[in-house]
Amino acid sequence: MSGGQLYDTIGATYTVTRRTEPRIAARIWGALGDARTVVNVGAGTGSYEPPGRDVTAVEPSAVMRAQRPAGAAPCVAAAAESLPFEDQSFDAAMAIATVHHWQDPVAGLREMQRVARRVVVFTHDTSDAGWLRRFWLTRDYLPEVGDFLVGRPSLTELAGAIGARTEPVLIPWDCADGFLEAYWRRPAAYLDENVRRGVSGWARVGPQAEQRAVRSLIDDIASGRWAERNHDLAALDAAELGLRLLIT
Numbered sequence: 001m002s003g004g005q006l007y008d009t010i011g012a013t014y015t016v017t018r019r020t021e022p023r024i025a026a027r028i029w030g031a032l033g034d035a036r037t038v039v040n041v042g043a044g045t046g047s048y049e050p051p052g053r054d055v056t057a058v059e060p061s062a063v064m065r066a067q068r069p070a071g072a073a074p075c076v077a078a079a080a081e082s083l084p085f086e087d088q089s090f091d092a093a094m095a096i097a098t099v100h101h102w103q104d105p106v107a108g109l110r111e112m113q114r115v116a117r118r119v120v121v122f123t124h125d126t127s128d129a130g131w132l133r134r135f136w137l138t139r140d141y142l143p144e145v146g147d148f149l150v151g152r153p154s155l156t157e158l159a160g161a162i163g164a165r166t167e168p169v170l171i172p173w174d175c176a177d178g179f180l181e182a183y184w185r186r187p188a189a190y191l192d193e194n195v196r197r198g199v200s201g202w203a204r205v206g207p208q209a210e211q212r213a214v215r216s217l218i219d220d221i222a223s224g225r226w227a228e229r230n231h232d233l234a235a236l237d238a239a240e241l242g243l244r245l246l247i248t
């Protein structure tokens with residue numbers, strides 16, 4: 001199943017928990033520099049689209065395109081690997097929380113570089129074995145997420161394909177955008193069905209693994225085991241969980 005088809009299946013409630021996190025947006029918009037024209041690839045419902053610039057969105061899923069708010073930037077139905085634009089048509093191309101869904105991430109990034117003078121990507125460092133072990137959700141409850149990383153290009157390969165530098169992005173404890181790692185200090189959030197439906201990883205592991213993880217987390221929160229195991233998180237305001245900006 002392509003990434004666009006996946007979101008046609010799972011994307012109907014995306015905006016319930018997924019929205020622009022202002023502190024991460026500030027980093028992305030800063031990386032866009034003085035770009036006036038911006039193409040947002042894998043744009044989804046429009047999170048992180050910068051105000052005050054001329055934005056064109058690209059999104060393959062009709063279900064996601066249909067949830068873009070009235071007045072959002074115009075959106076083209078296409079995929080990253082084959083962008084329907086002339087060479088160097090934009091000042092910048094951005095891709096947020098989407099590269100891990102692309103069938104050919106390197107081809108998609110090269111397409112972004114073909115159509116724009118600058119590329120800004122927000123993704124996670126899948127080459128970092130520590131990411132799965134450091135994050136309690138994937139370490140203790142949902143190790144199946146690691147299976148999705150098999151055969152995917154590393155962050156180093158992605159950055160190398162477009163000559164990008166990488167910058168870490170810490171996740172604030174009260175992150176407004178409900179991606180997989182967002183609730184690292186708020187474990188009870190993962191017991192909310194809406195939170196899980198907003199993250200493709202929960203759908204991809206399948207209902208058995210999901211229910212096992214949820215049951216186990218309920219037990220550990222109730223018994224105090226989660227708090228005991230993760231007591232060091234209570235003092236943190238932001239966590240380093242492998243999220244990165246790639247910037248050319």
Ligand SMILES: C[S@@+](CC[C@H](N)C(=O)[O-])C[C@H]1O[C@@H](n2cnc3c(N)ncnc32)[C@H](O)[C@@H]1O
Pocket residue numbers: 002003004005007008018041042043044045046047048058059060061064078079080081095096097098101102103
């Ligand atoms: C997690 S959502 C992120 C959406 C948005 N960028 C955001 O930050 O909320 C991932 C998006 O990538 C899109 N996608 C999947 N495969 C794609 C591809 N090959 N090219 C472009 N977008 C793709 C999905 O349809 C989905 O809308």
